[in-house]
Structure formats: C-alpha cells, structure tokens
Amino acid sequence: VAVTNPEKVGLCPRLCSQTSLAMFRSKVFSVRRRYSDFLGLYEKLSVKQSLHGCIVPPPPEKSVVGMTKVKVGMDDPSSVEFVERRRAALERYLQRVVSHPSLLQDPDVREFLEREELPRAVSTQALSGAGFLKMINKASDAVNKMTIKMNESDTWFEDKFQEVENEEQQLRKLQAVVDSLVNHRKELCGSTALFAKSMAMLGNSEDNTALSRALSQLAEVEEKMEQLHQEQAASDFFIFAELLADYIRLLAAMRGCFDQRVRAWQRWQEAQSTLQKKREAEAKLLWANKPDKLQQAKDEITEWEARVTQYERDFDRIGMTVRKEVLRFEKEKAKDFRSQLVKYLDAMLQSKQRLVKFWEAFLPEAKAIA
Amino acid sequence: GEPHPGPRAVNVDLQTDATLQVDISDALSERDKVKFTVHTKSTLPNFKQNEFSVVRQHEEFIWLHDSFVENEEYAGYIIPPAPPRPDFDASREKLQKLGEGEGSMTKEEFTKMKQELEAEYLAIFKKTVAMHEVFLCRVAAHPVLRKDLNFHVFLEYNQDLSVRGKNKKEKLEDFFKNVVKSADGVLVAGVKDVDDFFEHEKTFLLEYHNRVKDASAKSDRMIRSHKNAADDINRIASSLYTLGTQDSTDLCKFFLKVSELFEKTRKIESRVAADEDLKLADLLKYYLRESQAAKDLLYRRSRALVDYENANKALDKARAKNRDVLQAETSQQLCCHKFEKISESAKQELIDFKTRRVAAFRKNLVELAELELKHAKVT
Numbered sequence: 157v158a159v160t161n162p163e164k165v166g167l168c169p170r171l172c173s174q175t176s177l178a179m180f181r182s183k184v185f186s187v188r189r190r191y192s193d194f195l196g197l198y199e200k201l202s203v204k205q206s207l208h209g210c211i212v213p214p215p216p217e218k219s220v221v222g223m224t225k226v227k228v229g230m231d232d233p234s235s236v237e238f239v240e241r242r243r244a245a246l247e248r249y250l251q252r253v254v255s256h257p258s259l260l261q262d263p264d265v266r267e268f269l270e271r272e273e274l275p276r277a278v279s280t281q282a283l284s285g286a287g288f289l290k291m292i293n294k295a296s297d298a299v300n301k302m303t304i305k306m307n308e309s310d311t312w313f314e315d316k317f318q319e320v321e322n323e324e325q326q327l328r329k330l331q332a333v334v335d336s337l338v339n340h341r342k343e344l345c346g347s348t349a350l351f352a353k354s355m356a357m358l359g360n361s362e363d364n365t366a367l368s369r370a371l372s373q374l375a376e377v378e379e380k381m382e383q384l385h386q387e388q389a390a391s392d393f394f395i396f397a398e399l400l401a402d403y404i405r406l407l408a409a410m411r412g413c414f415d416q417r418v419r420a421w422q423r424w425q426e427a428q429s430t431l432q433k434k435r436e437a438e439a440k441l442l443w444a445n446k447p448d449k450l451q452q453a454k455d456e457i458t459e460w461e462a463r464v465t466q467y468e469r470d471f472d473r474i475g476m477t478v479r480k481e482v483l484r485f486e487k488e489k490a491k492d493f494r495s496q497l498v499k500y501l502d503a504m505l506q507s508k509q510r511l512v513k514f515w516e517a518f519l520p521e522a523k524a525i526a
Numbered sequence: 527g528e529p530h531p532g533p534r535a536v537n538v539d540l541q542t543d544a545t546l547q548v549d550i551s552d553a554l555s556e557r558d559k560v561k562f563t564v565h566t567k568s569t570l571p572n573f574k575q576n577e578f579s580v581v582r583q584h585e586e587f588i589w590l591h592d593s594f595v596e597n598e599e600y601a602g603y604i605i606p607p608a609p610p611r612p613d614f615d616a617s618r619e620k621l622q623k624l625g626e627g628e629g630s631m632t633k634e635e636f637t638k639m640k641q642e643l644e645a646e647y648l649a650i651f652k653k654t655v656a657m658h659e660v661f662l663c664r665v666a667a668h669p670v671l672r673k674d675l676n677f678h679v680f681l682e683y684n685q686d687l688s689v690r691g692k693n694k695k696e697k698l699e700d701f702f703k704n705v706v707k708s709a710d711g712v713l714v715a716g717v718k719d720v721d722d723f724f725e726h727e728k729t730f731l732l733e734y735h736n737r738v739k740d741a742s743a744k745s746d747r748m749i750r751s752h753k754n755a756a757d758d759i760n761r762i763a764s765s766l767y768t769l770g771t772q773d774s775t776d777l778c779k780f781f782l783k784v785s786e787l788f789e790k791t792r793k794i795e796s797r798v799a800a801d802e803d804l805k806l807a808d809l810l811k812y813y814l815r816e817s818q819a820a821k822d823l824l825y826r827r828s829r830a831l832v833d834y835e836n837a838n839k840a841l842d843k844a845r846a847k848n849r850d851v852l853q854a855e856t857s858q859q860l861c862c863h864k865f866e867k868i869s870e871s872a873k874q875e876l877i878d879f880k881t882r883r884v885a886a887f888r889k890n891l892v893e894l895a896e897l898e899l900k901h902a903k904v905t
Binding site: 319322323326327329330333334336337340341343344346347348350351353354355357358360361362363364366367370371374486489490493494497501504508511512515516518519522523525526 | 730733734737738740741744745747748750751752754755758759761762765766768769772775776777780781784787791880883884887888891892894895896898899902903
C-alpha cells in the first residue's frame with residue numbers, strides 16, 4: 157500500500173494499493189481518500205477489534221494549524237513539510253493496518269482500500285482536538301476508577317504493562333531530545349547560510365587576489381554545508397522523530413488493549429455478582445412462597461449463568477489475544493526500529509562522505525594562497 | 527589551576543628572534559581572575575638575567591597596551607590589539623546550573639555533562655592564554671616596540687604593577703576621547719588623500735573592518751548552533767543507552783550499538799565545532815581587532831595631516847601679519863616632521879599588516895580544511 161499525490165483540493169491523497177491477495181478484486185488499484193476517511197476507518201476498527209484485544213494502529217494526529225495553512229494555499233516550506241509529513245504518516249498507518257493479519261480480514265479495511273466513494277465519516281469527534289493519547293488516558297482513568305480492583309492471577313500481564321509504561325516514558329524522553337536536535341539543526345542551516353554570505357562579502361573586500369578567491373571558495377563550501385544540514389534535518393525528522401512519535405502512540409494503543417482486558421474481567425465479575433443477587437432473590441421468593449415470580453427468577457438465573465460463562469470465556473480469549481498481539485507487536489517494533497535507525501545512520505554516513513569531497517576540493521585553494 | 531600544555535593557537539606568523547623570546551609558560555585560574563606566568567628569554571643587555579618569569583594579570587596587559595596607544599612616539603605604528611578580558615561567566619553559570627540539576631538526571635548523564643562543561647572551561651582558558659601570549663609576541667617582534675621601557679618593566683619587574691582598573695573619571699575621559707575620535711573619523715574619512723597608497727588603504731580598511739566584524743559575528747552564531755546540535759546528540763546517545771539497558775533482547779543490544787555510534791558522532795561533531803572556533807572564529811576576531819588598530823593608525827596620520835595643514839595656515843597668517851613668525855615656523859616644521867615620520871612608518875606597517883594577514887589566513891584555512899577532513903574520515 158502506498159499513499160501518494162496529496163492534492164490540495166479537498167486534500168484527498170490518492171491511495172495506491174498493490175496486492176497479490178486473492179480476496180481483492182484486482183491486483184493494482186487506487187482510490188482517493190480524505191483525511192477524515194482515515195479517522196473514520198480507525199473509529200470503525202477500534203470499536204470492533206479492540207474488544208478482542210487487538211492493537212489497532214492509531215492514525216496521525218489532527219493539526220488545525222497545519223491544515224489551515226495548507227487550505228489557505230500557502231506555499232512556504234513549513235506547509236510543504238506538513239503535507240509531506242501527513243502523507244508519510246498516513247502511509248505508515250495504512251501499512252501497519254494491512255500488515256496485521258486480523259485487521260486485513262476486516263471488511264471495513266477492504267472497503268476502505270477498494271470502494272470508489274466512501275460515505276463521509278461523521279464520528280471523528282473523539283479524535284479531534286484532544287487527540288489520540290488523551291483519549292486513551294481518559295479511558296485508562298475510567299478503568300482504574302472502577303470499584304472492583306482486579307486481582308491478577310497471571311503476573312505476565314502486570315509485568316508487561318509496567319514494561320510498556322516504562323518504555324513509553326523512555327521514548328518520550330528520547331523524542332524530546334530528537335525534537336531539540338531537529339530544531340538546532342534547522343538553526344544551524346540558517347546560521348551557516350548567513351555565514352556563507354558574510355564570507356563571500358569578506359572575500360570581495362580582500363585585496364590579495366589568491367586570498368580573495370580562497371574566501372569565496374570557502375563561502376561556497378559553507379553553502380554546500382548548509383545543504384547538507386538541511387538534508388540531515390529532514391532525515392532527523394522524517395526518519396527518527398516520526399518513528400518515535402508513532403511508537404509512543406502505538407504503545408498507548410497497547411495500553412488500551414490491556415485496559416480492555418481489565419474491563420472484560422470487570423464485566424465478568426459484575427455478571428457474577430449480579431448472578432449472586434439473582435440467586436439470593438430466588439431464595440427470598442422461595443421463602444416468601446410466591447410461585448409466579450419464582451419462574452421469572454429462575455429464568456433470570458439461567459440467563460445470567462449463561463452470561464457469566466460467556467464473559468469468562470471472553471475474558472480468557474481477550475487475554476490470549478493480547479498475549480499474541482504483544483508478541484507480534486514486539487517483533488514488528490524490533491524490525492521497524494532496526495530498519496529505520498539503519499536508514500538514519502546510512503543517511504548520516506552519506507552526508508559525511510559528501511562533506512569530505514567538499515573540503516578536499518577546498519584544500520588546494522587554501523594552499524594556493526600566497 | 528590548570529597548567530598550560532602543548533601548542534597554542536597562535537594565529538599570527540611571527541619570526542622568533544633569539545634576542546627576545548616571550549611566552550606564557552603557565553596560567554592559573556582563581557575565582558574571578560587569571561594569573562599568567564610571563565616567561566622571557568633574552569640576550570639583550572637591558573635585562574638583569576637571561577631568563578626570568580613574572581606573574582601578570584589581565585589589567586596589566588591592558589595598562590601596557592594603553593601606554594603604547596598614548597605614546598606619541600608610536601603614533602606611526604599599528605599597536606598590537608589588546609587581548610580581550612578573560613570571560614568565564616557563561617561557563618561558570620553552566621557549571622552551577624548543572625550542580626543544581628544534579629538530582630534530576632542519572633549519574634551517567636551527570637558525569638558526562640560535567641566532563642563536557644569542564645572541557646569547555648578548559649578550552650576557553652586555553653584561548654585566553656593564547657590571546658594574551660599573541661599580544662606579547664607581537665610586541666616582542668616589533669622592531670621599535672620591543673625596546674619600550676614599559677614593556678621591559680612589564681616583563682621583568684617581579685612585583686605587582688599596581689595597575690588598578692580605570693576609575694570613574696578616567697573612564698569618562700576615555701568616553702569623550704572616543705566621541706571626538708568618531709566625529710573626527712567621519713570628517714577625516716571624507717577628505718580625499720593626495721597619496722594614492724593611503725587613499726586606497728583607507729577605503730579598503732573601512733570596508734574590510736565592517737565585513738570582518740559581520741563575518742566574526744556570523745561565525746560565532748554558526749559555531750554555537752553546531753555545539754547545540756552536538757549536545758543534543760550527546761543526550762540522544764544517553765537516552766538510547768538507557769533504553770538498551772532495560773533488557774537483553776536483540777533490540778536492546780541494537781540500541782546499545784546505536785548509542786555507541788551516536789556517542790562517537792557527538793565527539794567528532796564537538797571537535798569540529800571546537801576546531802572551527804579556533805581556526806575560523808578566533809582568526810576573524812583577531813583580524814577584527816587588528817583592522818581596528820590599523821584604522822586607528824590611519825586616523826592618527828589624518829590628525830597629523832590636519833595639524834600640519836593648520837600649522838601651514840598659521841604660518842601664512844603670521845607671515846602676513848609679520849608676527850610670531852619664528853614660532854609659527856618652528857611649529858610648522860614640527861608638524862611637518864611628525865606627519866612625514868608617521869606616513870613613512872605607517873606605510874611599512876600597513877604593508878606588513880597585509881603580509882601577516884594573508885599568511886595567517888592561509889595557515890588557518892589550510893589547517894581548518896585538514897582538520898575537517900581528518901574528522902570526517904573517522905568512521
């Protein structure tokens with residue numbers, strides 16, 4: 157799946173999919189989708205799948221500032237960057253969705269990829285303003301506030317949850333520093349450009365011919381350095397920073413799964429206590445000798461016994477799914493981090509090599525000063 | 527205190543002369559002052575011994591510089607620019623902040639940052655020593671200034687020169703002197719010189735000085751951005767290290783490796799920034815000060831020319847009125863002599879300045895390029 161050609165009109169990126177899977181109608185196809193469509197997909201998936209304990213990848217954040225600029229039609233570098241950022245993020249989001257075996261089977265996903273026209277997604281309010289992370293945290297608080305505290309028989313879940321929280325914290329710290337690096341790199345770009353101009357002026361003033369030329373050459377080298385810094389800043393951002401941002405949100409999604417499991421447990425427990433109450437009610441009726449109400453009570457007990465069994469089964473199943481999901485996630489994460497960081501380091505290396513060429517060309521000029 | 531090791535960043539090419547060699551052999555940083563050990567080796571008969579050392583502080587260097595500037599005899603020379611005041615304020619502040627924030631970071635991070643800041647402090651220290659040394663070497667290399675009595679006292683007198691910083695009155699006098707100077711400067715710059723050489727030099731120096739000033743400021747900013755980026759890379763390395771030590775999975779091992787790479791990168795980037803600072807920023811700063819000193823020389827020559835022209839006018843008037851003619855003649859001769867003397871030595875000084883400048887830029891630009899290549903090739 158690739159997301160290409162974001163167009164400003166209605167801001168509909170074109171979605172190009174390539175597949176060899178039999179379930180799709182054709183091998184290569186493309187559709188146009190709006191950003192709100194992506195949000196809508198997430199809504200649908202999370203409602204269905206997270207009940208089973210699936211980690212549903214979250215879509216990229218809404219950005220009022222970014223979108224307004226683009227809508228207004230500003231062509232400055234920051235809005236160009238925003239569009240590219242949005243495009244890349246949407247692409248990663250979809251790739252994660254389709255690489256998940258269960259989600260790929262989901263009819264909503266198929267529809268999203270294939271159908272020409274999608275009905276306008278309306279229930280995207282949850283993801284507006286507050287953003288994805290706040291939503292998860294709010295839900296988490298709600299779970300924690302519930303009166304019945306879960307006594308964990310399986311320490312695996314507790315340990316994992318702690319690990320996830322730790323990791324999220326570490327990644328946040330790292331993200332803050334990488335963001336700082338991106339900013340300083342951009343500053344370096346700017347100050348290098350100014351310095352280059354200044355050196356060129358100085359070279360013009362210098363009345364020794366060879367020195368004058370060398371200074372002009374130095375100015376050119378610095379201009380090339382600015383270019384390098386620019387590329388490096390892009391690499392810092394698009395490869396490293398975005399990777400961290402994605403995983404911070406994915407870890408939050410994972411926390412959401414754990415919370416779902418707790419909710420499932422709570423549902424089971426509540427059903428058990430309701431069943432207990434029904435049994436007590438039946439006993440009271442037996443005592444009070446009210447045969448007509450007795451049948452109803454017996455029916456209710458049967459109903460609730462079934463529910464208890466169902467909820468227990470659900471709880472066990474969600475537990476298994478969460479375990480599976482976590483393992484799968486960890487594999488994906490390791491792969492992702494490896495490939496992205498290797499890409500990042502490669503870019504750094506390339507940069508260094510070009511730097512060498514620039515200075516090698518300059519050295520003889522400097523030596524020629526007489 | 528820190529002893530003064532190894533080769534200094536001397537950014538002027540000077541011939542060392544066996545008859546008088548001056549260097550700063552040691553330096554001590556105390557609280558808010560730096561004590562320089564000025565070491566002299568000389569075969570000149572003026573000194574009591576052939577080799578001796580004294581301890582001097584920054585104010586005493588300034589006193590020596592100012593005594594040259596105020597000496598009418600030296601009006602025709604480019605007075606070597608005074609070294610800037612040692613400034614550890616920023617560095618000290620950072621070290622203090624680090625101490626306050628010790629509780630909020632891991633032991634590793636703290637140790638690392640402390641080492642960073644200490645290295646920075648040491649670098650500033652080395653620089654200030656180098657700049658004070660360059661000043662003395664320039665004086666020692668100058669055929670006339672090296673014979674100056676104050677200079678000899680500075681080198682030899684092993685007691686405190688009791689040169690307190692300028693008091694309020696003196697500072698005010700300086701202020702007015704500078705105001706007059708700049709007003710004159712405008713006036714003088716407007717008068718076209720008959721001598722082509724000096725006319726060219728005036729135009730050249732005015733423009734050059736401004737552009738060197740701009741280049742110096744911009745280079746400082748660029749190097750600061752570079753240092754900031756290197757600091758971030760340092761913190762990224764620490765952060766990745768923490769992530770890597772959480773567990774012993776393959777991913778964690780990978781994080782540790784990447785952390786190492788970032789650490790290496792950071793070291794290289796820091797060195798690059800430091801080298802740019804020494805070879806480029808310091809060079810520009812130095813020539814900013816020297817070009818100002820050269821401008822000051824031109825100004826003094828212009829003043830002497832104005833005095834000469836006024837003396838001529840006064841002589842004409844005296845002759846016309848036939849009053850105080852002898853007095854006017856003597857005065858005019860003195861002014862003429864003074865002006866010619868300054869012009870002659872100024873010409874040579876300005877030619878030497880150019881030679882020194884070209885040599886210094888060559889040396890530093892070559893070294894800069896070589897260092898950049900050296901650092902970039904480390905894999």
